[in-house]
């Protein structure tokens with residue numbers, strides 16, 4: 516008599532917004548057990564009718580278990596963190612009593628500081644991923660995928676030098692593979708986060724200030740010049756931080772991202788459109804602060820930071 520198969524512990528995704536919902540939907544469609552942890556409006560919409568996933572192949576309805584209770588991470592075999600950077604600390608504190616020892620936590624957030632912050636707050640090694648994926652959440656219960664499936668990911672050691680073993684990393688890779696993501700494992704994940712940061716600095720604020728999709732931005736020569744200046748500054752800062760980034764390669768990376776997702780407006784654009792605070796402090800703001808530490812002038816990043824902050828203040832005033 517054969518024993519019944521034991522269902523694998525689900526992938527719990529904390530943050531049921533644009534990216535978290537899209538990743539959850541693709542994993543579920545790929546046969547993975549998932550659980551989304553999010554805010555009440557999204558959880559209620561998912562309970563009522565599942566998630567409406569809009570992508571290049573059409574519109575799909577995906578049933579997705581979801582909860583507002585972060586203690587659900589106690590059941591997880593893998594946790595993906597998909598909250599905005601300003602929410603990382605709170606999410607870490609809320610998860611800490613429930614995360615089982617040894618269960619991998621992968622941050623798919625933008626910015627270079629979330630992974631190290633999580634490792635410090637949770638006193639464990641963490642995984643970080645640079646996600647080149649275009650997601651938007653038009654309304655609760657909906658998610659739109661506008662291109663890109665690449666995730667370059669790897670492990671950051673814990674504060675005590677503790678690390679993941681090869682079997683754990685292979686298991687994470689296998690589970691993510693089910694979602695059809697284009698995965699690349701990196702031995703230098705912090706450098707990958709810096710690469711993504713440079714892309715975000717060149718793309719996000721401009722898209723946000725004009726509410727422009729990337730295809731339109733790419734067609735304006737003066738925007739490409741502005742982006743080249745952002746990249747020059749950001750790469751100089753990254754190099755001063757010990758990351759071996761190359762400006763020409765990063766210019767090409769920016770152009771490639773905009774080409775792969777022409778209809779996308781950045782996550783920063785989505786925040787401003789909803790009158791919410793954005794992650795600009797963790798994007799161009801990171802370059803300005805690190806530049807100041809190294810005596811590197813970053814006037815173009817500084818201007819984008821100021822303009823996005825101004826728009827945030829205007830939105831607050833209106834609210």
Ligand SMILES: NC(=O)C1=CN([C@@H]2O[C@H](COP(=O)(O)OP(=O)(O)OC[C@H]3O[C@@H](n4cnc5c(N)ncnc54)[C@H](OP(=O)(O)O)[C@@H]3O)[C@@H](O)[C@H]2O)C=CC1
Nearest residue numbers: 530531532533534553597598599602606624625649650782
């Ligand atoms: N959108 C995209 O295309 C991409 C985004 N990213 C990165 O992924 C991360 C998430 O971005 P995105 O999905 O766009 O952001 P969203 O704002 O769309 O989603 C984040 C969600 O997490 C919720 N949340 C915050 N804290 C908690 C918590 N403690 N428990 C449960 N839910 C919580 C938020 O609720 P509330 O708003 O009520 O606080 C929100 O619904 C960011 O770092 C972003 O830079 C990376 C690549 C692409």
Ligand SMILES: CC(C)(CO)C(=O)C(=O)O
Nearest residue numbers: 647648649779780781782
């Ligand atoms: C990948 C990209 C550029 C998608 O828009 C993103 O990271 C963001 O919007 O924050």
